[in-house]
Amino acid sequence: MIDAKSLRLATGAALLALSGAALAHNPMCQCEDLDAENIRCTGGFSDGSGAAGVTLDVIGYDESILVPGKLADDSTITFKRPEGEFYVLFDAGPGHIVEIDHTEIEAP
Numbered sequence: 620m621i622d623a624k625s626l627r628l629a630t631g632a633a634l635l636a637l638s639g640a641a642l643a644h645n646p647m648c649q650c651e652d653l654d655a656e657n658i659r660c661t662g663g664f665s666d667g668s669g670a671a672g673v674t675l676d677v678i679g680y681d682e683s684i685l686v687p688g689k690l691a692d693d694s695t696i697t698f699k700r701p702e703g704e705f706y707v708l709f710d711a712g713p714g715h716i717v718e719i720d721h722t723e724i725e726a727p
Contacts, residue, residue, distance in 0.1 A: 644668075648675070648709035648717040652700070652726045659697045660719075662690050662709050669694040673711045680704045 650660040662670035670690050677686035677698060685701045707724075709717040 644715075646670075646709060646711050646715040646717050648707070648719060650707055650719050650724045652724060653697065656699055657697055658700050658724060659695055660690075660707055660709070661695045662711075662717075663694050664711075664715075670709075670711060673709065676708050676710070677701060677705055678708055680706075 645665040646662070647665055648660060648662045650658055653659050660675055662673055662675060664670065671692045671694055673690050673694075675688050675690055675696050676684050677688070679685050679701070680703075685705055686698045688696045688698065690696050705721050707719040707721075709719075
């Protein structure tokens with residue numbers, strides 16, 4: 620039986636394969652719980668390039684920046700899970716933004 624996460628990944632891969640050059644440089648970001656307290660996010664682009672130095676902020680629903688950050692040389696950032704509701708904003712510039720709500724962050 621295929622779970623929802625696997626189905627989303629397969630659908631996304633199929634769409635990328637069909638889109639060709641039109642989607643050659645779209646932003647991608649994935650976050651996962653490392654344990655009960657820590658989250659790791661990885662950013663990059665659909666053409667396989669990394670995103671070292673790209674801004675990735677953790678923002679509260681009141682729009683306050685809870686954890687300001689930039690991706691490390693390996694295109695990742697690890698941070699402590701904030702209290703309450705938040706989202707992750709991967710911002711590589713105009714047209715290259717990904718938002719991930721805290722409800723979408725799953726355990727590995």
